[in-house]
Every structure is written in C-alpha cells, then in structure tokens.
Amino acid sequence: MDDLKRAIRDYVTREYLEEGDDREIADATPLISGGIVDSFSMVSLKRFLEKRYHIQIPDADATPDAFDSVDRIAALVTRFAAHASAS
C-alpha cells in the first residue's frame, strides 16, 4: 500500500504541480476540493492508474469524491485491482 500511495503521490506532484510550486502532497491532501486536480484532469489521472495497475475504473466510480486524496485513490485502485485478479 505504501508503494502504491508513493507512486500516486509522485505522479500527482510531477503532473499537477508546476515546477517551483512548493506545496507538499500528503496522503490526505484534498486534491479535487483543494483545486490541485480538477474534474477534467481527473481523466488523465484515471488513465495513468488504469495503465499502470492494469485495471479498469468504471466512469461511475471515477467521481470527484473518490479522487479527492491519495488515500482515497489508493483505496479505489486496491478495490479494482482485487476485482481484476478475482475475475
């Protein structure tokens, strides 16, 4: 789980913060409600997760709420990774 969270954190920091932006992304940092990732950008984040973890996240589950922190995203990925391995 720690590796998963680190990978998400690193990706969000690299892709969604400008170079020189000194904000720290913690596991509980609000991403959507905090304005770091918007609903349009969620699409590329979802695409990254699906590609990297070989999962499919249905659009109905890719809600702003489910993407609002590294913690929540990790839980979502874990849930669909379990689905993928069970099927």
Added chain:
Amino acid sequence: MPLRPSSSSASTATPEATTGTWDRAAAELGWGRGDPQNIGWYCSDRICRNGRASVPALIWENHAGERRVYTFDQLRDRSDAFAHHLRTLGLGPRERICLFLDRVPELYIGFLSVLKMGGIVQPLFSAFGDEALWTRLDDAGTAAIITQRKHLPKVRKIRERLPELRLILVVDADQAALRPGERAMSLDALPTMSGFEVHATDAETPSVLHYTSGTTGKPKGALHVHASLPAQYLTAKEVLDLRPDDIYWCNADPGWVTGTSYGIIGPWSNGTTQVVLDAGFGSDRWYEFIQRQGVTVWYSAPTAIRLLMRDGAEVVRRYDLSSLRHLCSVGEPLNPEAVHWSREVFGLPFHDTFWQTETGCIVITNLPGMPIKAGSMGRPFAGIEAAVLDPKTYEPITDTGRAGLIGLRPGWPAMMRAYWNNPAAYSAKFHNGWYLCGDRASCDADGYFWFVGRDDDVINTGGHLVGPFEIESALLEHPAVAESAAVGKPDPINMEVVKAFVTLKTGFAPSDDLELEIMNTIRRRLSPLAMPQEIAFVPSLPKTRSGKILRRVLRAQEWGEPVGDLSTMMED
C-alpha cells in the same frame, strides 16, 4: 420579421422598445447624471451611498474552511486602497492588468480596483497553462499581472517572452521569496485611502477584456466598456431576480465572462450579498454550503447540474435547501431532464439563460414566472432584438421551427466594442445588420428559441468554449505528432469533450504511454479543458483537395451525423 418577446404568453417581459428598457435601467441607476460612469464605483461606493454600507458584499470560504467577509463599505475601502496601490506602482489608465487568481477575495476586489484606477481588467482562468497564458498576455500587451504564489511558476516561465509586462504582483507571498520585477502585497494590509478619486471614465471607456476562442486563429479578446453596467444590472435584477436581501451564489469562475458579468457586476451593482466557495466540485460540499449560507438565488451550469444529478436525489435530502427560491443556468443548453430533476428535488426549475462573452449580458432567457418549456433557451430579453436568420441571406426566418443562425440587432449596452487588435474578426461577426452569435437555433410560435448547435468548429465543453486551432497548434509542438485535428465528441456530463485525431511522424508508434503523454502535454500547456480526453491515432486525416483538414467529417462521425457534402474531399 425579427422576433421579439411576445405578450401572448404569461411572461413577465413586456414588449417595449429596446432602447426604453435600457433607458429604464439607466434611470434606476442615475447613469450619466453626474456620478462617475465607472463600474467599480457603481458596485461599491454607490451601494454605500444608498445606505447599504454595512451589508456583506462578499462572504468567501475555501476548501480548508478559511472565511473572509467584506461589507460594501469594506469593499469600497479595499478597492480604493488597491486601486491607489496600482497607481503608485506606475500603472495607468487603459493599461491591461491581468487577474490570474483562484477565486480569492483579491480577484473580486481587484476587479473593481483596476476599473477604479481606469485600467482595463483582463481576467484569465487560473487553470490556464503557460502557453495559453502567454498567448493572451502577448496579444493584449498586458502591463501587469496579479497572481498567487502557486501560479507564479507559470508566469515566470513565460515572462521573458512578454516585453510589455512590467509588473508581477503576488497577493500571498513574502517579498523575500520574490525576484526582481515581482512585488508582494497584502490586500487587507494596504493603508486606507481617504479621499480616493475614481478615474474619470466615461460610458465608452474600455473596462473588461475577456478572451474567447474561435475556430481559426488565436483566441480573441472581446473588449467591453463601462456602459455595459446598466445591462448587467438590469438582467441580474430581472432575469436572476436579485433583490437586496438575497444571498446569491454564482458557480462561475471570474476567469470567464459569467464570473464577472454575474459573479461581480450584476450582484454588486444591485447591492446583493454574494457568497463564494473556492473549492472543487462535491455534491455534499455544495449542498452543505447552500444550507449554511442560506443561499436564495443560485446561478449554475448544466455540467454541474448533471454532476449533481449523477450523485442522486438522496444526497439532496440530507440537507435543508428551503432557502433557495430561484435557480438559473448558463454555459450550454440545459437538457430537459435537468429541468425536471431540479423541479423534483429542489421544488424549483432551473431557468436557462443564453448569452456569450461578446454579448456581455444575458440576451435570451427564461424569466422568473415565465412558463418554462424544458429544453428551450427561452425568449429574447426585453431590451434585445433577436432573430433566427437564414444562413445564406441573413434575413430573418419567418416560418417557425426552421433552424438558422441566431442573430442579434446591435445596440444593447453590454455588447463588445471590438476584438482586441483584430478588427477583421470583429467585422466578420456582422451580416446584414445583425450580430451573429455563431450558434444555430429555431424559434417556435410562442417566440421561444431552441438551441440546435454551434455554427462553427468551436468545442463547448463543460460550458466553456475551446478553439480547435489552439489545441491543434499545441499538438503539433509534440515531437511525435505530424498532423492533428481536434473536435468535440458527445459526453453525458460535459455535453462535449475534446477528442484529438493524430497522425504520427515516422519512428513513432501509437501506444497508451504516448496517448497519456500527449494528453498531459496539452493540459499543461493550454488547460485541463483543452486536454483531449481521447486521442485517436490514425494513418491520415480527411482533407479538402487544397489540403485543409475537414474537421466536420470527424465531428460528424463522433456524433453519428451525416458528413454532408464530400465533393471537395481529397481521396487517399
């Protein structure tokens, strides 16, 4: 003949000469009778003079629970102080001053400040990437940019390419952390300026410069003047139904025209309290905000409404939203399901309103009390002469139900006066004495307009217009991309999202990695709105014999529509 509001329905609109409507607004405001003809003054000083100095003008909150409140007197005081500060920093009348800020109080108050010191305020969406920002600042010859620490890296990246940019003002930084040419300021710490004199603007002095996208070329700056105020005041009063005791919430970001015309000028010129939530979307968060603030009038957008619908009626029932009394929507056509849903869950319908950056104010609308035909745009506002025009002759279509171009007879006060540095593009918007909106619609026997679609290749995503040319240009900057075309594809939430068709240069092969890399490149350079949500790697693009890419063919494929005349298309 031109279609006007009809007296045959129960509409509260009355048929009257268009000039009479705006004269009425001017009379209510005392516009042109000796007071400064300045939007900044009208939105603050005049409201104080009318006895509402102690009424909250802005109640602001962010996602972290921080809260700031400004009364109209504080709004007057802080905007005076900010305007004076801009003057002391060497900025003068008619200079373009960009607000590149999230929805923080400095954005709302800074807007009035720039106007008070006679500058032209240029608000830009803070999610714009560095290339989109540069395009708009370069075109406007912007003298100063007011921003936040978090957006400073983007500004620094392009600064060397902006020779006319003299000043970068950062509203939340320590001076020690800034570079030469960058100045820190704190709005609340600026000294009060008693006796501040608003710049002597007149009705036709330029006020606001909003950039909007077209099919071809760079984004165009629609230039407005202070005379827009009576139109924004009256439409806010009669369409949004704003009253002095309302608590008003406009979801739009002031980086776009709704966020200034009706997120600043409309409510404040009416002396109405507005609430602002600087946080991303969340159904619970939004309903809790409405409940806690006691919001009475809510101006939202179809995309947001569809997101709320997706989360269901159960969420709504957890909150007491009985304070709501009037709901409006803007940005894209409001689908009938959204109107029915809002009636069911809020007990109130959303009223669709139609207008655009260039019109400056609402032009076609569903007025309070008017029978709503779900899915219709409504009828022309009393001061607006609108018609559906034949696309070949530009003459009004007299038979009902036949689609044509939406035309507006020029002359309403809030209409743009120019496209910045682009008289040819401005002239091209007029035919046969009509201003063409670029949208197609039909009109029924009761005078209600029904949206059909855009008349160009501009993509309306989430209520924002995105130009395909700007996306295609950015795509071509990617080392793997040989040719590109960007079109809108249907989306259940955003109406349209961007889809890109790309041919690759020799040595590059399609892959998921490449798709994601290109998506993120566009998002960073332009904006999240412009980022293709899907990229199709294709061997070739449809073109005319002269080599022009036929976007309409790709778009028609996405929408399942007939592709039309292909006689000019080049065969592979």
